[in-house]
Amino acid sequence: MTDRTRPIGVFDSGVGGLTVLRKLAALLPDEDLLYLGDTARVPYGNKSAGTVQTYTHQCTRFLLGQSVKLIVVACNTVSAVALQVATDLSPVPVVGMIQPAASAAIRSSSNGKIGIIGTYATVGSKAYEKTIRALDAQHSPAVYAQACPLFVPLAEEGWHHHAATHLIAEEYLAPLKAAGVDTLIMGCTHYPLLADVIGQVMPGVRLVDSGEESAVVARDILTAADEAQRERTTPRRIDCYITDRPTTFAAVAERFLGFPLSNIHQIAIDDLPVLHEED
Amino acid sequence: MTDRTRPIGVFDSGVGGLTVLRKLAALLPDEDLLYLGDTARVPYGNKSAGTVQTYTHQCTRFLLGQSVKLIVVACNTVSAVALQVATDLSPVPVVGMIQPAASAAIRSSSNGKIGIIGTYATVGSKAYEKTIRALDAQHSPAVYAQACPLFVPLAEEGWHHHAATHLIAEEYLAPLKAAGVDTLIMGCTHYPLLADVIGQVMPGVRLVDSGEESAVVARDILTAADEAQRERTTPRRIDCYITDRPTTFAAVAERFLGFPLSNIHQIAIDDLPVLHEED
Numbered sequence: 161m162t163d164r165t166r167p168i169g170v171f172d173s174g175v176g177g178l179t180v181l182r183k184l185a186a187l188l189p190d191e192d193l194l195y196l197g198d199t200a201r202v203p204y205g206n207k208s209a210g211t212v213q214t215y216t217h218q219c220t221r222f223l224l225g226q227s228v229k230l231i232v233v234a235c236n237t238v239s240a241v242a243l244q245v246a247t248d249l250s251p252v253p254v255v256g257m258i259q260p261a262a263s264a265a266i267r268s269s270s271n272g273k274i275g276i277i278g279t280y281a282t283v284g285s286k287a288y289e290k291t292i293r294a295l296d297a298q299h300s301p302a303v304y305a306q307a308c309p310l311f312v313p314l315a316e317e318g319w320h321h322h323a324a325t326h327l328i329a330e331e332y333l334a335p336l337k338a339a340g341v342d343t344l345i346m347g348c349t350h351y352p353l354l355a356d357v358i359g360q361v362m363p364g365v366r367l368v369d370s371g372e373e374s375a376v377v378a379r380d381i382l383t384a385a386d387e388a389q390r391e392r393t394t395p396r397r398i399d400c401y402i403t404d405r406p407t408t409f410a411a412v413a414e415r416f417l418g419f420p421l422s423n424i425h426q427i428a429i430d431d432l433p434v435l436h437e438e439d
Numbered sequence: 440m441t442d443r444t445r446p447i448g449v450f451d452s453g454v455g456g457l458t459v460l461r462k463l464a465a466l467l468p469d470e471d472l473l474y475l476g477d478t479a480r481v482p483y484g485n486k487s488a489g490t491v492q493t494y495t496h497q498c499t500r501f502l503l504g505q506s507v508k509l510i511v512v513a514c515n516t517v518s519a520v521a522l523q524v525a526t527d528l529s530p531v532p533v534v535g536m537i538q539p540a541a542s543a544a545i546r547s548s549s550n551g552k553i554g555i556i557g558t559y560a561t562v563g564s565k566a567y568e569k570t571i572r573a574l575d576a577q578h579s580p581a582v583y584a585q586a587c588p589l590f591v592p593l594a595e596e597g598w599h600h601h602a603a604t605h606l607i608a609e610e611y612l613a614p615l616k617a618a619g620v621d622t623l624i625m626g627c628t629h630y631p632l633l634a635d636v637i638g639q640v641m642p643g644v645r646l647v648d649s650g651e652e653s654a655v656v657a658r659d660i661l662t663a664a665d666e667a668q669r670e671r672t673t674p675r676r677i678d679c680y681i682t683d684r685p686t687t688f689a690a691v692a693e694r695f696l697g698f699p700l701s702n703i704h705q706i707a708i709d710d711l712p713v714l715h716e717e718d
Contacts, residue, residue, distance in 0.1 A: 200490050201480045211479050211683040284686060313592045324606040331603075404490040407563060 164389050167192035167399070168378065169228030171219045174202030175316065175409070176349035177234030178416035180257075180371035184232065185398065185417075187375045188382075190389040193398045194226055195234075200403035203312060205279025205348070209241040212281065216242035220249050222401070222427075228252060229387055232378055236347045236370055237279050240287035253381050260373035261345045262291040268366045269301060269343040275336035275365070276305040277358075278347035283307040288347060304339045308332045308348070315350040316412055321357065329354070329361045337362060346370060353416065399423045443668050446471035446678070447657065448507030450498045453481030454595065454688075455628035456513030457695035459536075459650035463511065464677065464696075466654045467661075469668040472677045473505055474513075479682035482591060484558025484627070488520040491560065495521035499528045501680070501706075507531060508666055511657055515626045515649055516558050519566035532660050539652035540624045541570040547645045548580060548622040554615035554644070555584040556637075557626035562586040567626060583618045587611045587630075594629040595691055600636065608633070608640045616641060625649060632695065678702045 168188070170181050174197050181195050196219055198204075204212050216238050223231055231254045233239050233246055239256035247254045265274045276288045289303045310328050319325050336344065345368045346352055352369050359367060382388040398421065402409065405426045414420045447467070449460050453476050460474050475498055477483075483491050495517050502510055510533045512518050512525055518535035526533045544553045555567045568582045589607050598604050615623065624647045625631055631648050638646060661667040677700065681688065684705045693699045 200486065202485075206481075206685050206687070207479065207683050208685050280685070280687065309596060310589075310592050310598075313589050317588060319589075322606075322610075324603040324610075327601075327603040327606065331601075404486050406485050406487050406559070408485070408559060 162387055163229070164387055165192070165392075166227050166229035167194040167397075168230050168232065169194050169196070169223035169226060170232045170234045171196040171198070171223060172235040172349060173197070173204040173215070173237070174199050175412050175416050176312070178413055179349050179352050180232060180234035180374060181398070182416070182418050183369070183372045183375040184378065187379055188388075190392050190396060192389070192396055194223070194228060195398070195400045196222055197400065197402045199406065199409065203279075204235065204237045205281050205312065206309065207281065209281070209285070212238060213242040213245050216245045217249065220246040224250060224252075230255065230378060230382060232374060233257065234349055234371065234374075236349065237281045240278075240282040240285040253385075255374050255378045255381065257347070257349070257370040257374055258287050258291050259295075260377045261347065261368050261370035262288055262295055264368045264373045265343045265345050266292060266296045266301065268368060271340065271342045272299055272301040273339060273341045273343075274301050274303050275339070275341035275344040276303060276347050277308045277311070277332070277336075277344065277351065278305070279312070280307045280309060282347050288345060302339075304336050304341055306332055306336055308351075311354055312348065312350045315353040318415060320353055325354065325357050326361070329357050333358070333361050341365060343368060397423070399425065401425050401427050403427060441666055442508070443666055444471070444671075445506050445508040446473040446676075447509050447511065448473050448475070448502035448505060449511045449513045450475040450477070450502060451514040451628065452476070452483040452494075452516070453478050454691050454695050455591070457692055458628045458631050459511060459513035459653060460677070461696050462648070462651045462654040463657065466658055467667075469671050469675060471668070471675055473502065473507060474677070474679045475501055476679065476681045478685065478688065482558075483514065483516045484560050484591065485588065486560065488560070488564070491517060492521040492524050495524045496528065499525040503529060503531075509534065509657060509661060511653060512536065513628055513650065513653075515628065516560045519557075519561040519564040532664075534653050534657045534660065536626070536628070536649040536653050537566050537570050538574075539656045540626065540647050540649035541567055541574055543647045543652045544622045544624050545571060545575045545580065547647060550619065550621045551578055551580040552618060552620045552622075553580050553582050554618070554620035554623040555582060555626050556587045556590070556611070556615075556623065556630065557584070558591070559586045559588060561626050567624060581618075583615050583620055585611055585615055587627075590633055591627065591629045594632040597694060599632055604633065604636050605640070608636050612637070612640050620644060622647060676702070678704065680704050680706050682706060
């Protein structure tokens with residue numbers, strides 16, 4: 161009965177989620193992947209929870225309309241403030257960024273001190289703290305969170321190794337360094353592009369990539385449900401839908417993804433189903 | 440017949456236009472001001488022209504619905520790629536950022552070398568170059584443009600004097616310095632907040648503030664049309680409408696405006712009239 165050939169749906173506010181798509185593509189080479197980037201309204205990280213929830217509703221409905229078999233919410237901000245919106249709406253499994261990364265950080269930490277970096281919205285939500293405490297109530301690790309809003313534009317500009325990026329990282333990460341964390345969750349899908357600089361500023365600290373951890377969870381869910389694609393005879397397909405196509409998109413996307421996108425489709429914002437609710 | 444008490448309408452993608460509102464408030468102390476910041480979809484500067492035109496249509500219609508007597512498009516990106524959309528729609532005068540700043544730069548420059556800094560969208564549009572050539576076809580000044588995308592988040596974060604900001608400014612402005620410009624248009628409403636750093640990197644260069652120049656043009660239009668508010672007996676009113684209210688909004692707004700906003704109204708994105716066209 162199950163149609164294993166349906167694609168995995170992935171969505172994000174913009175290009176950041178392409179670092180997650182990259183991990184999924186590597187871990188699940190036989191799966192078709194369908195990505196939605198809401199580039200007309202990017203970024204979500206400095207917007208209110210209510211607005212992010214409205215946008216999440218629209219993006220989830222778009223993916224469900226494409227008959228996906230699983231949804232990866234490839235954005236920490238959405239996962240932090242609006243995962244329930246996607247879960248409530250979706251008949252197929254929804255994998256967010258928070259729980260997989262929180263779980264990996266708990267497994268990684270020896271000294272019980274975990275750092276988290278993310279957008280204002282992610283940090284303000286305290287979603288990581290709550291999840292870590294729920295997953296490890298016994299040891300109750302100490303959690304230190306820091307918003308790093310400038311990391312997103314630095315990653316998008318490709319200033320991965322610039323002296324200014326180093327200076328900014330030193331300033332943002334100083335409190336986490338002082339706290340002595342041994343594990344740091346990169347709680348924003350842009351941050352893996354700055355992993356070298358972050359690693360230099362935090363030597364000896366294990367970096368957790370939320371996209372990588374969620375890809376493992378997605379694979380395990382498909383395998384357990386016997387929905388993993390197998391014995392395919394055609395090459396795998398990756399489709400990318402975006403709500404706006406800025407001139408720099410293809411180049412930035414390739415840098416985030418690690419390979420060029422061949423199937424980019426622009427959709428109008430009006431094509432996203434509109435939410436009509438009483439709030 | 441004319442109702443001089445109608446407010447001046449001002450719109451921008453977010454908080455940047457508040458530096459323009461600040462200049463208008465100072466130059467026109469008797470006028471009521473109505474500001475619209477499309478904070479649910481900010482920023483516009485890295486989006487395509489078509490998307491910016493759609494948003495401009497909605498914002499213009501919102502202001503016209505508030506019976507404004509003049510519209511200031513307090514965003515260089517909108518002025519560069521979508522001013523015509525606002526002008527075509529509006530029965531009242533529309534003042535953009537480009538022409539006033541281009542005109543001021545031509546008056547300022549002695550050596551005929553003018554620099555322009557702005558968003559990708561503004562620089563890519565070549566709107567400043569075209570306007571400067573049209574206004575001064577005889578001398579045809581040499582124009583050097585540079586996109587400075589990191590200046591927007593640095594200004595919003597309040598890193599006005601940080602060492603990293605200085606490093607980034609040095610890198611962005613090096614080609615303009617090498618070209619020997621004697622006048623530099625700050626072609627983005629965020630940049631006046633970084634005027635100190637920009638001035639340090641470009642000593643002896645005259646900085647043109649697009650918001651300041653457009654405020655002068657707005658005043659002159661109202662005076663010429665005998666629409667300037669006069670002999671008012673009540674305190675002037677400033678109303679601010681935003682499409683999203685992030686937690687940091689009030690603090691960032693006060694830094695951009697120079698004084699606190701007392702009348703902030705949040706409107707839903709659905710309250711903005713939707714564009715239905717055949718494009």
